Amino acid sequence: MSNGFLTIAGRVWLLLILFFLYAPIFVMAAMSFNASQFYQLPFEFSTRWYEQLSGNAQILDAALRSVLIASATTLIATALGTAASVALFRYDFRGKRLLQILLFPPIAIPWLISGTAMLIFFFSVGIGRGTPAVxxxxxxxxxxxxxxxVSARLSSFDIALEEAARSMGANSWTVLRRVTLPWIMPGIVAGALFAFAVSFDQFVVSYFLALPGDTTLPVLIYTAIRQGFTPEINAISTIIIGISMALVLIAARYSRFGGER
Incomplete structure (x- = not known):
């Protein structure tokens, strides 16, 4: 009886946490389909705000800019991150453990601090603000x-597979292309999706580094909210959240934290 009660209590607690996390999102998504501009009830279904959003050139330009920046970020970060992961896996060198530890602070440091530091650094080296800086x-x-x-995926990789390929005459490039990359591809895909989601949703760094006329979508949403909230913000926010959640879920499906798919 005691174990059953604890199980039920645990499930109820989990449901309450999920409700706390997702209820505001569901309300916002529902209000994006409400015909009333002032959220009057009873609820009247309408796609009015999505239709207006489709004709808003400013928001569409910002969305396209965000997609392009996120795509460029994904390509660069995936290539560099994969190469770094393979190097950390294959080679032992002095300071390797410290380097691996230093990968985590950028995730934990508040983006406000990171954005301020990047702005100061980019101006000190002459890069300044703009799309390249972003x-x-x-x-x-x-x-x-x-x-x-990618490193999590590599942790389950058997180095004997590479040694066997080399013993059969394969060079380093062939081993990487035919043995290593196919094995870590789920991790690469997951890392790329995470990179796209991080870039597309990024507000603080974009706010600090973007020029006034080249704002990304999150920055434009923030500016629009300050000037006056409209249900179009609900519509575009619902789209962003849907895309972000889909990318994260796909990434989680591919990564499985280094385990088998």
């Missing part, structure tokens, strides 16, 4: 996610 900043934030995800 991409570099996003890559710096996304790299740890890629390295951790």
């Amino acid at each position: 991409i570099i900043g996003h890559v710096a934030l996304a790299l740890p996610y890629v390295i951790v995800t």
Whole structure:
């Protein structure tokens, strides 16, 4: 009886936590389909705000810019992160453990601090603000996610497979392309999806590093909320959350934290 009560209590507690996390999102998504601009009830279903959103050139331009920046960030961070993960897996060198530990602080450090530090650094080296600075900043934030995800996949890799391929005459490039990469591909895909999600949703670093006329979608949403909230923000926010959740779920499906799929 005691164990049964604890099991039920645990499930209820879990449901309450999930409700606390997702209820605001569901309410926002529902209000994006409400015909009333002032959220009047009873609820009247309408796609009015999505139709208006489709004709808002400013939001669409910001969304396209965010997609392009996120795509560039994903390509760069995935390539660099995968190469770093393979190097950390294959080679032992002085300071390797310290380097692996230093991958985690960028994930834990508040993005406000990271954005301020990047802004000061980029101006000190002459890069300044703009799209290149935003991409570099996003890559710096996304790299740890890629390295951790790919490294987790590599942790279950049997180095004897590479040795067997070399013993059969395969060179280093062939071993990497035909043996190592196919094995770690789920981790690479998961890391790339994490990188895209981190970049696409990034607000703080984009706010600090983007030029006034080249704002990303999260920055534009923040600006629009300050000027006056409209249900179009609910619509675009619902789309962003849907994309982000889908990417994270797909990434979780592929990564499985280094385990078998």
